[in-house]
Amino acid sequence: MHDVARHAGVSVSTVSYVLTGARPISPATRKRVLAAMAELDYQPNAMARGLASRRSRILGLLMPMDDRGTGATETAFVTGAAEAAARAAHHLLLSPIPAGDVDALRRLASQRILDGALVMEVQMEDPRVEVLRELGVPFVLIGRTRDTTGVPFVDIDFDHTVRGAVEHLLDLGHRSIVFVNHSQEALASGYAPALRTQESFTTVMAEHGLEPLVVTAEDTAAAGRAALRTALVQCPGLSAVLAMNEHALFGVLGELALQGLKVPDDVSVVSMVTSAQVADLATPALTTMTSPGSTLGRLAVEVLLRTLEGSGGPSHQELVTCSLEVRGSSGHLRRTPERTPGGVASR
Amino acid sequence: MHDVARHAGVSVSTVSYVLTGARPISPATRKRVLAAMAELDYQPNAMARGLASRRSRILGLLMPMDDRGTGATETAFVTGAAEAAARAAHHLLLSPIPAGDVDALRRLASQRILDGALVMEVQMEDPRVEVLRELGVPFVLIGRTRDTTGVPFVDIDFDHTVRGAVEHLLDLGHRSIVFVNHSQEALASGYAPALRTQESFTTVMAEHGLEPLVVTAEDTAAAGRAALRTALVQCPGLSAVLAMNEHALFGVLGELALQGLKVPDDVSVVSMVTSAQVADLATPALTTMTSPGSTLGRLAVEVLLRTLEGSGGPSHQELVTCSLEVRGSSGHLRRTPERTPGGVASR
Numbered sequence: 001m002h003d004v005a006r007h008a009g010v011s012v013s014t015v016s017y018v019l020t021g022a023r024p025i026s027p028a029t030r031k032r033v034l035a036a037m038a039e040l041d042y043q044p045n046a047m048a049r050g051l052a053s054r055r056s057r058i059l060g061l062l063m064p065m066d067d068r069g070t071g072a073t074e075t076a077f078v079t080g081a082a083e084a085a086a087r088a089a090h091h092l093l094l095s096p097i098p099a100g101d102v103d104a105l106r107r108l109a110s111q112r113i114l115d116g117a118l119v120m121e122v123q124m125e126d127p128r129v130e131v132l133r134e135l136g137v138p139f140v141l142i143g144r145t146r147d148t149t150g151v152p153f154v155d156i157d158f159d160h161t162v163r164g165a166v167e168h169l170l171d172l173g174h175r176s177i178v179f180v181n182h183s184q185e186a187l188a189s190g191y192a193p194a195l196r197t198q199e200s201f202t203t204v205m206a207e208h209g210l211e212p213l214v215v216t217a218e219d220t221a222a223a224g225r226a227a228l229r230t231a232l233v234q235c236p237g238l239s240a241v242l243a244m245n246e247h248a249l250f251g252v253l254g255e256l257a258l259q260g261l262k263v264p265d266d267v268s269v270v271s272m273v274t275s276a277q278v279a280d281l282a283t284p285a286l287t288t289m290t291s292p293g294s295t296l297g298r299l300a301v302e303v304l305l306r307t308l309e310g311s312g313g314p315s316h317q318e319l320v321t322c323s324l325e326v327r328g329s330s331g332h333l334r335r336t337p338e339r340t341p342g343g344v345a346s347r
Numbered sequence: 348m349h350d351v352a353r354h355a356g357v358s359v360s361t362v363s364y365v366l367t368g369a370r371p372i373s374p375a376t377r378k379r380v381l382a383a384m385a386e387l388d389y390q391p392n393a394m395a396r397g398l399a400s401r402r403s404r405i406l407g408l409l410m411p412m413d414d415r416g417t418g419a420t421e422t423a424f425v426t427g428a429a430e431a432a433a434r435a436a437h438h439l440l441l442s443p444i445p446a447g448d449v450d451a452l453r454r455l456a457s458q459r460i461l462d463g464a465l466v467m468e469v470q471m472e473d474p475r476v477e478v479l480r481e482l483g484v485p486f487v488l489i490g491r492t493r494d495t496t497g498v499p500f501v502d503i504d505f506d507h508t509v510r511g512a513v514e515h516l517l518d519l520g521h522r523s524i525v526f527v528n529h530s531q532e533a534l535a536s537g538y539a540p541a542l543r544t545q546e547s548f549t550t551v552m553a554e555h556g557l558e559p560l561v562v563t564a565e566d567t568a569a570a571g572r573a574a575l576r577t578a579l580v581q582c583p584g585l586s587a588v589l590a591m592n593e594h595a596l597f598g599v600l601g602e603l604a605l606q607g608l609k610v611p612d613d614v615s616v617v618s619m620v621t622s623a624q625v626a627d628l629a630t631p632a633l634t635t636m637t638s639p640g641s642t643l644g645r646l647a648v649e650v651l652l653r654t655l656e657g658s659g660g661p662s663h664q665e666l667v668t669c670s671l672e673v674r675g676s677s678g679h680l681r682r683t684p685e686r687t688p689g690g691v692a693s694r
Contacts, residue, residue, distance in 0.1 A: 030385075034385035035382065037381045038382045058458075058460070060440070091442065093441065097438075221632075255630075280569060283597075283601025285568075
């Protein structure tokens with residue numbers, strides 16, 4: 001572009017305006033610029049790239065969506081990212097392309113309208129990383145793959161988050177703690193948060209000489225109800241539930257009520273990676289390891305923008321911890337862990 | 348573009364490839380095309396528009412987001428629209444630009460990367476309509492403005508929806524029904540669903556000779572709790588709650604429990620424009636006027652695509668009704684409407 005500008009005797013921005021039509025340029029000047037391009041054999045790919053990189057100022061947020069919706073917790077990532085993008089005079093556009101639909105992503109990314117991409121719902125082996133690399137679209141993961149070599153990401157520190165939740169329950173005297181994890185399908189497909197939290201839970205419980213009871217549930221209330229019934233059969237004396245699956249958690253709360261178990265008097269509940277808004281939907285409000293959603297969204301945009309400006313240096317990798325916020329759903333153990341309430345035993 | 352192609356002795360698609368870089372073109376041909384452009388004084392605005400209209404296949408979904416998140420109900424609009432777009436080999440990209448940020452929308456729309464736009468969270472007087480018209484971006488509202496002359500839309504038939512909900516409660520014997528509407532701010536800002544439902548509720552209650560009690564609540568659980576307390580003071584004998592504000596509704600449910608009022612034995616609850624997924628989060632599950640979210644999303648994309656193909660004819664305007672799904676939260680009136688429970692009267 002600089003060569004074309006010099007050759008045509010105009011400024012670089014004039015060349016840009018001729019290409020983009022962003023500002024009116026006199027016919028004479030336009031002719032000079034186009035003639036210079038022809039003479040210099042100006043590369044159209046570079047031109048297209050130049051158009052895209054100079055003009056779009058659009059960051060794509062790849063956020064697969066399903067029927068469950070994106071609750072307040074997930075949406076905080078979006079609003080945090082959108083605000084950071086707006087502050088830097090960029091647009092944020094969301095694409096609901098499923099994580100596995102590599103072809104759709106390739107079609108989108110090859111249109112070169114995205115200056116860069118943020119990737120959500122990251123899997124341990126995420127095919128989107130390869131597509132974006134192949135097409136030369138700069139990206140930052142909100143989450144992380146198994147192999148993070150050279151992959152820029154911001155993510156939740158799941159290990160610290162699980163430890164924080166378990167230690168809160170241990171401090172309250174609980175020993176029989178069940179972890180309601182994401183579904184078997186999510187684990188099998190390599191959904192990273194499900195795998196990382198399960199490993200951390202198993203480790204931290206073992207460190208305290210306690211048995212790590214894990215049940216899985218799809219993220220629906222019905223699955224949460226069923227998961228709690230399973231947990232009560234496997235561990236009739238359970239006194240605390242840990243979950244990171246918000247829809248299922250509401251099923252757990254409903255089932256506890258149906259079983260006559262009060263929160264927190266009979267069973268304490270802690271929700272991990274949850275926003276204050278969701279915590280407040282329950283009565284009593286949920287104790288949470290609070291999701292740093294808007295912080296992560298903002299950080300991811302800032303890292304991506306630095307990459308686009310070429311000032312990124314080596315891949316930025318950052319973990320953010322969820323902080324414990326104690327609300328009404330967790331309390332001191334009231335009963336001996338050995339009790340077997342009739343209502344449960346009779347099932 | 349045709350003139351350039353003829354002048355350069357190449358096909359129109361070759362001109363397009365030179366402009367876009369989509370396919371490699373030999374240096375000699377490229378030179379001829381660029382020279383032809385220079386000689387013919389080819390208009391760059393037209394070029395930019397041509398590029399966009401031929402290549403983007405991107406539909407924009409303008410979906411303002413706030414901290415509350417987009418629950419399963421709202422997300423169904425997105426998934427329905429995304430699926431319909433994918434079937435037609437288009438991408439759907441979401442923009443979280445706030446409804447009032449006209450400048451941001453103008454910047455986005457003037458980049459000409461969107462073939463057309465779907466507009467959500469429509470206000471009675473929605474400034475986005477004017478911006479899109481001005482910039483010549485075809486659009487379809489999911490919702491509708493006050494004046495719908497010449498404005499294509501698909502929307503929920505709020506009048507039928509409110510009638511369906513009220514008549515369900517009347518059939519069950521309820522006479523003291525409170526409508527928990529969106530906030531005063533939403534009403535003041537002209538948020539169309541809030542205004543339309545309130546008018547319908549007032550009308551249908553009056554038709555049955557009943558007093559229409561309306562309380563407002565921001566869409567948070569805390570506001571829902573406060574709204575229910577207000578309603579119980581104004582109408583101690585209330586036996587049914589109608590709401591279309593999902594977060595607030597969970598606060599209503601929590602407050603009912605705190606007040607010792609059982610659902611549905613003491614108070615029936617109906618949630619309007621709600622998805623089955625959200626209905627299932629509550630225990631008992633909520634009776635709903637079920638949101639036709641994915642249908643509306645799909646319809647809106649289909650209408651927009653017909654408009655883009657020029658086969659739209661006069662503006663397509665279509666209302667879709669929510670259907671009643673009776674679940675556990677509504678039942679026959681058990682007590683005389685005159686009772687004043689001690690727990691409530693003592694507040």
